[in-house]
Amino acid sequence: MPNTSARPKHGRRTRRRRREDPARNELVSSSLESAQQCLFSQDYGTAFVHYLLVLNLAPEFKDFATESFRFTLFKWAEELDSVGRIQDLFNCYEQALELFPTDEVILNNMGEHLFRMGFRDEAAGYFHKALKRRPDYPEARENFYRVANWLVERWHFLMLNDHGRNRKYQQAIQKAVQSGCNTVLDIGTGTGILGMCAKQAGAAEVYACELSKTMYELACEVVAANGMDSSIKILHMKSLEMEVPRDIPHRVSLVVTETVDAGLFGEGIIESLIHAWHHLLLPPQRGENEFSEQSATGRVIPAGATVFGMALECVEIRRHHRLCVSEVGSLSMAAAGELRSPVSCSSEPHDSMEPYTTERLSRLPGGYKPLTEPFTALSIDFNNVQELEGLSSREVQQVRLPVTQEGKLDALAVWFQLHLDEESSISTGPQEDTCWEQAIYPVHNAKDELIVEVSCLDAYLRLCSVAVVRDGHEIRLDKCQDLHYSENPISHANQEAELCSALACLQTDQNQTKDFCMVECSEMALLNNQDYHQSFCRALVKLISQLKLKCQNREQGAGVGSDLADPVNSTDRSDLLYVLDVSEGFSLLSLIAASQGQVKAYSSVEKNKQQEVLKRLAHSNNIPEQHLEFWLNYMDDEQGMLQRPSREELWSAIILDCIETCGLIRQKLMEKASLARVTFQIHVLIYLIDTRCLLEEGGRIFPERIVVYGKLVESNTLLLESAVQGQEPTLGFNIAPFINQFTVPVHVFLDFSTLDCNHLSESVELFVLDLMDTNANYSNREVKVQATSAGRITAIPFWYHIYLDQEISVSTLSQNSHWKQAAIVLQQPLEVQAGDWVRLAVKIHKSTISISAYVDCVPGPMEY
Structure with a gap:
């Protein structure tokens, strides 16, 4: 405590003012002005340097300059990222965080860059810091949910909820320890449950290793919470890197592991065990069978x-x-x-x-x-x-x-x-x-x-x-x-014919390798989705027919109708209709549009082999080569310019890929759809678009509208796959509160048709997204839905009706859909009786849907 007697007796001493430094003030003023000028001229790198100088010399300007500084940082970081100057990018963020160490926006953006570059553990740390600073910050929360799926994969929850599996491992470990295996190494410990089983069984020494930083830190927390942190040593490393006595003092008598995937060997168990036998395990008993219980020898659980x-x-x-x-x-x-x-x-x-x-x-x-x-x-x-x-x-x-x-x-x-x-x-x-x-x-x-x-x-x-x-x-x-x-059964004659054909095939050049083109599994399913492509084809034919007629009427009105006699081969670009396809991955929609004649289509297909497939298909379907353009090919050409439509520089149709295969709205779709300005200089090409600004009169965006539907269900399966359900399945160990920090409320890649669940309501419209008029959209909505059966609402699966126009739509719930569905899993199940009204608070923020459910005390019909 300060010596109070030392205080002045005659009033408070006047605080000395800091001496004015004219040179400093002049430098700050000129640098601030230069920063603003550079920002106006989009010279973000120089503007960033000026802002750093100003804020370091004059911290009192922080409140005034925060928004401009953030904007400058983010734009400069985008430029650095685009040219591969990754180290410079992170240096800029580190300098920014020295000035604003608790700025949740900068922390979140730093995490986004780290996540995109594969540094998931580090990204999670920045998202977590941003959430600690501002728990209601939706961008950081959504990013943390996204990275949580990478850091703690969803099978961890299902595995820890598998009481039968856990109990069998516990019994095998207990039996081995009681037979003399006193020193144990748990390879790939995860949450540490197998190591804790060994310690609980009486093992004198227990070691564990875990490669994932997130899972290592989680295991340390779990072991400490269960009072075993002083008796279980956890190492953040691969078992292949472990040595005796550097990492563990001597060889162990028992290795326990579950580093097996659905194909048994996919997680590297063979390599891990070979290394363990040579470097970490006591040698096996000679002449003993695979289940030897000799205490002086090493052994592995599982045994085989x-x-x-x-x-x-x-x-x-x-x-x-x-x-x-x-x-x-x-x-x-x-x-x-x-x-x-x-x-x-x-x-x-x-x-x-x-x-x-x-x-x-x-x-x-x-x-x-x-x-x-x-x-x-x-x-x-x-x-x-x-x-x-x-x-x-x-x-x-x-x-x-x-x-x-x-x-x-x-x-x-x-x-x-x-x-x-x-x-x-x-x-x-x-x-x-x-x-x-x-x-x-x-x-x-x-x-x-x-x-x-x-x-x-x-x-x-x-x-x-x-x-x-x-x-x-x-x-x-x-x-x-x-x-x-x-x-069907075939006749003996047909069998002989097929066999002859097969034998003739075998006589071809055996060394000839057949060229192939690879597409993702979801893209193959998309190609096989006939309803989807037929619907798009009908909608495009309708639109293009309307626009062709309008164009002919316009040209005839101008007295040049005869120029349309051969529109496909016309050299006049004004005769063409322009379609822009910005779908993700392998898409044939641009080619379907170009096949209608008098259409030039711009495709988003980027891989060379896939482009070759589209070119072959164009040739075989009599589509002129010049009517198909791969606009992403210009990305590496600084001088390249995507040729915009010459007729008033507008598009006839723009095709959006709105729904991800996993069942979610494509990230930042609505932000991209509401951008008022697009520049097609390729190095800053924006994904999309305010369609009304870029579409010609009568033009259309596909789809024009998305309607989100949902249903109340009771599903124990979704609970087990989303969070650890208490201590019973984990053998009494306290694990749930720690791993459940990584629970994500949205369950993706769900197939509603085979989900084990009880339906507690009819389908209900949850939300509408208008892509033709983004100003008509809203961010939240309340819906009332009546329970048709008694039960516990544990989840709300949702899916989409995608309207290409007013009459033609496709559903992501259809049997042959290439899309899966998603579900909101409630943190606390909601008990309902048949006839109860449930109020759903539905929100959409930057393409992310969240739903809260409440039993409504006031009965009534659905409200909007």
């Missing part, structure tokens, strides 16, 4: 695994991995060549392709049909290091599978049984209630008897259907890509 497979027919898998239609809209696809998804189980895998994808077979729309009995593909002993080391060099195994049901072979589905010890195992089969999905290996069409090759090239499990056996003849599928089989 058996992999199973099954051939199946499934329309849902087929339409995501193969082109199933001969026409898309009005276009013949014959010239498209071979289109492939990024997933291929080819016997000669491409570097850019994954060997398998994952699906929960029990939830596939339309179900699936097994074509064979399940077969054993592979067994592995995790306690045998020689077997682990020899896995990649194993001889390719051929399995012959009698086809038990006739059909089209779409995929090989794979699951496994994880043997924890000699008594306990966990199955990930399609009929099990488990947190795992199944691995899916898409294949070609076949029937009768299949020959499947099983290998472990580069420590990934690979299954490839390589041949079909018919009438004793082996037909190689990978050498005869175009061989197809009828689903």
Whole structure:
């Protein structure tokens, strides 16, 4: 405490004023003026330097200059980002945060740059700081939700809620520790639950490692909250980097891990265990079997695994991995060549392709049909290091599978049984209630008897259907890509004809590799969505016919109608209608527009091979080459200028890709749709648009309107996949409050048609987004919906009706849609009785939907 007796006795001493420094004041004044001039002339780099000088010399100007400084920082950062000056970009943000260390807007924008560049952990830290500064800041909250999906993947919640799985691991660990395994290493500890099981079982020493910074910090918090932080050492590193005695004092007697994915080996368990046996584990007992319990030796939980497979027919898998239609809209696809998804189980895998994808077979729309009995593909002993080391060099195994049901072979589905010890195992089969999905290996069409090759090239499990056996003849599928089989029984004569055709195919040059074009699974499903493209085709035909007629009337009125005799070959650009497609990814909508004649279409397709496909399709569908433009090709050309329509510089139609495949409105759609100014200098090309400013009279934006629909449901599944439900599923350990910090209220990639739920209301209109008149939109709305059944409202799934015009629409809920749905999961379930009115407060902020639900005490109809 200060010495109060030292205070002056005759009144407060007058504070000395800071001496005025004319030179400083002159510098501040001139720099501030220069900053504003540079800002006006869009010289953001120089303006930023001037603002730094002003605010460092005169902090009293901070309040006055905050908004201008933020704007300058963000614009300069965009320029630095566009030219790849990443270090300079971050230096600018660091300088800004020295001046404004708690500015939530700057913190949030710094996080956005970090997230885009892949620094997710660091980005989460900045979003969290912004939220601590301002908890109601919607941009930071939405960004934190977005990054949370990357940092703590959603399967963590489902896995921790899987009490059966957790209990079996706990029992196996307890049995091993009680048999003498006193030192334990938990590889890939996640939340630390397996390490805590080992300590609870009585292990003398427990170590754990975790590569993810977020999960490492989470595990430290969880272990501390459960009173074990002094007895469990957690390391932020890969187990492959661990050494004795640098990281742990000596070798351990037990390794526990669950670093397995749906394809068993995808998370690197083989490499981790080989390293552990050589460097971290006590050596195994010689001569003992895989479940040896000798306390002086090392062992692994799980002790091993058996992999199973099954051939199946499934329309849902087929339409995501193969082109199933001969026409898309009005276009013949014959010239498209071979289109492939990024997933291929080819016997000669491409570097850019994954060997398998994952699906929960029990939830596939339309179900699936097994074509064979399940077969054993592979067994592995995790306690045998020689077997682990020899896995990649194993001889390719051929399995012959009698086809038990006739059909089209779409995929090989794979699951496994994880043997924890000699008594306990966990199955990930399609009929099990488990947190795992199944691995899916898409294949070609076949029937009768299949020959499947099983290998472990580069420590990934690979299954490839390589041949079909018919009438004793082996037909190689990978050498005869175009061989197809009828689903119906065929005559012996037809079988012979097909066999001859196949044998002729085999005599072609075996070294010839077929060129292919890769499209994403969602893009393949989009190509197979006939309703979507037919609807767009009808809407475009209507619009273009109207505009052609209007154009002809205008030209005839001017006395030049005869010039329209050959509009396709006309050299006069004023004869053309202009369509701009800014869809994401591989889109044929620009080509559909160009196929209508007298239309020049600008496509957003960027990949070279995909552009080549569109050019081939244009040629084969008699579309003049000059009527299709790839405007993103100008991005690297500083002198390049996207040629705007010459007729009043307006567009006839602008096509927007509004809904993401996951079921959400595309990020910042409404902001982009309401921009009043567009510059087509390519280095600053903006995505879109105030359509009324850029569309010619009668022109249209597609879609013109989006209507959001929803429904009240009770779904325990969505609860389990969204948050850990208390301590019971986690064996009494206190984990839920910590991992639930990463709970995201919106559940995406949902298939409402197969969701296990009780419907508690009819569908209701939640929101309307008008893209033709963005000024007519609103940011919040209240809706009343009546419960039709009693239950607990746990979630509100939502989907979209996309109106291309007043009459033509497509739904993201349709059976053949390439879109999935999304759902708002309520933090607290809401109890309702049949007849209750529920008030929904629906908000949309920067394309993000949020919904709160309340039981309304005042009965009444739906309100707006």
